[in-house]
Amino acid sequence: MRTVGCLIFDGVRAFDYAVITEVWANRAARPGLPGFDLLVCGPPGARVALTGGLERVPDAGLDALTRCDLVVVPGMADPLAPFDPALLDAVRAAHAAGAQIASLCAGAFLLAGAGLLDGRTATTHWWLADRLAERHPAVHVDPQVLFTGDGRIWTSAGVAAGIDLCLHLVRTAHGQQAAAEIARSMVTAPFRTGGQAQFIPSPVPAAAERDDPLTAVRGAVLAALDSPWTVGRMAREAVMSERTFARRFAEATGTPPLRWLLEQRVLAAQRLLEETDLPVDAIAVRCGFGSAVSLRPVFTRRVGVAPREYRRTFRGRTPDMGTA
Structure with a gap:
């Protein structure tokens, strides 16, 4: 224990x-x-x-x-x-x-x-x-x-x-x-992206009508992580210019759009490694990395271990006390 x-x-x-x-x-x-x-x-x-x-x-x-x-x-x-x-x-x-x-x-x-x-x-x-x-x-x-x-x-x-x-x-x-x-x-989120910038008082008004398209874009991205998302495509979804979208996204979330996207893809890969028997290559495709070769360095850098090692540690076991 x-x-x-x-x-x-x-x-x-x-x-x-x-x-x-x-x-x-x-x-x-x-x-x-x-x-x-x-x-x-x-x-x-x-x-x-x-x-x-x-x-x-x-x-x-x-x-x-x-x-x-x-x-x-x-x-x-x-x-x-x-x-x-x-x-x-x-x-x-x-x-x-x-x-x-x-x-x-x-x-x-x-x-x-x-x-x-x-x-x-x-x-x-x-x-x-x-x-x-x-x-x-x-x-x-x-x-x-x-x-x-x-x-x-x-x-x-x-x-x-x-x-x-x-x-x-x-x-x-x-x-x-x-x-x-x-x-x-x-009753809280298991993982929040972004940083403190989104909570520091800013002279830029956070109008409710501006938040809605950003929320919709995030939902669309999460529903299709395997798609080739770019800032330009997200901006078109939000009906904004790329520059405006990137600025407003960072103001709202505290992180740039592509960094947020990468974090969501890694989180999705973690879930699939823990909860499914899908091959790592299939998980990489589902999460938008294309292949296990592309997933491995990003996952290792952000999680600290390679995908297969992560699966061996957490897949199919009741979490025990282990060591961090």
Whole structure:
């Protein structure tokens, strides 16, 4: 059984804490889902005050984080306040013990304070990104992405992006089916494309009448991923010029049209590898890659393993605890 540690301390955001518990707690009895052992860790014997007037007594002390396979740090109300050195030591020790470390929203400030983000690319809520970069110049802060990481350490943007990261960690360890099932129970998307750009206030009005053709185009593309889609063809579907379509698509989704298309094709390939016995060549054709030779480098670059290895890992098995 995989052990997931949630680090809590005074000022932790109740929403982030709730996201962590919703994804990883109480899953053992659900058919077809991994059984997670969620361990809420904090200052020993202390009643921790979360935001919103909520309180939580930790299940275990800070030293228990070294026994976890994954440690998740929620965001906090005041990320610019000094951190208790014991918290910084605890995440350093967990990382040294081999745990994956992830932060939600402003939790990146604690990881940066512990020195775990030095030389790495990290993100946080777009409103706090400049502060993180100023305070920790050794960290490359990318304010555009929803989440980022290198397999050992992960950071996410604000609020809902924490859900995205948590589901991604489930997906990489246990497969898309497990992540999708948890997402369905949370009534959320198992995977969102784009970045924070789509949520940052912009002087460009997001008129409802402009959104409709873009939504229709995305639906048409998803219904025919095997078609030879180009920006020009999508623009014609939306009755726009290519330049206007590309700009508006990026404003609405946070990603350029062809990058979004590639992400959707890879996701579709993952689903078919998990849920069908189709040959890899047939899956490549269905998803618009044309052949397994064309699918393999793109899939490997984005998922981390080749299609056949991915199928061997996730096809036809009940997701277990494995290693990420």
